[in-house]
């Protein structure tokens with residue numbers, strides 16, 4: 001191929017000379033936001049045939065937050081982003097890239113990331129949405145790390161944000177008790193003399209796409225009066241199969257991340273898992289032989305917030321002192337797709 005290039009064409013590949021040694025991808029600020037309105041298990045007892053006892057024992061959830069009618073995913077994302085930026089001491093103009101992980105974008109296009117970019121004045125940033133369901137934030141961390149390590153970008157803003165209440169079938173007791181709204185964000189930068197994100201692993205099994213999906217609204221099934229009558233624009237789930245796959249995938253993902261960093265589970269101070277179900281998390285912890293006291297939990301307050309779950313957990317774990325400088329934490333997630341992911345962070 002090279003021989004066929006005209007001899008007088010000079011070009012530069014800006015990445016060819018890069019030295020990645022000594023470069024880190026550090027989380028320099030985190031923030032989260034949840035809407036004010038609480039929907040308790042008692043409230044749900046008034047809406048569908050369920051009970052606080054059933055929900056609590058099967059899932060660990062006591063309440064979840066619900067965004068107001070005029071509050072959209074981009075609004076939740078913007079609130080979380082502003083908090084993370086303030087902690088990191090960066091302004092909109094410092095940000096090179098905005099990634100929003102979401103399955104509930106404000107609209108199919110333009111991306112929610114573009115709306116957030118405008119809200120926070122990130123005038124120099126590229127912006128895109130990432131769709132990997134609950135695993136989106138960890139997928140986004142891995143992508144951000146590639147950009148920062150390769151010196152393509154200095155500052156990346158990664159957000160997980162969801163208004164899941166907009167795709168919940170409030171007549172379906174199998175799903176409506178599980179989910180809630182919220183957002184979390186992290187600012188990532190190279191930071192000398194630091195460790196940061198040691199690794200992030202991503203995985204997927206499209207053969208299990210049918211376990212958890214929203215069938216309507218895409219090119220396969222655009223909105224029609226039939227699709228509305230058949231309630232295809234709501235989230236659907238095979239709970240039992242999702243449960244089994246979730247335990248296997250989260251366990252495997254955590255082991256893979258530890259193996260990559262040559263770490264033993266006893267060296268991990270805190271696991272921050274995707275808050276899908278207390279029983280899933282307990283089963284994974286048991287398989288890892290890891291004490292539940294060291295697993296960060298907030299599912300009782302928010303339910304499953306999909307892409308927002310990990311960054312909300314990250315922020316709350318940090319604020320409550322569960323993460324200290326020098327310690328190592330593991331993040332783990334599973335979501336629709338199926339997708340899964342894990343990450344190791346040294347603070």
Ligand SMILES: CC(C)(COP(=O)(O)OP(=O)(O)OC[C@H]1O[C@@H](n2cnc3c(N)ncnc32)[C@H](O)[C@@H]1OP(=O)(O)O)[C@@H](O)C(=O)NCCC(=O)NCCS
Nearest residue numbers: 050051054058134173174177239240242243276277334335
């Ligand atoms: C949804 C889930 C909590 C159900 O728990 P489960 O142990 O599988 O449920 P069980 O088999 O004990 O109970 C099923 C029964 O409860 C009923 N049920 C379902 N939701 C209910 C509710 N909110 N209240 C009361 N009863 C309910 C079902 O209709 C079923 O009744 P039937 O036996 O008469 O048909 C569980 O399967 C789960 O957590 N799955 C994974 C979900 C998840 O995390 N998804 C997101 C992944 S990112």
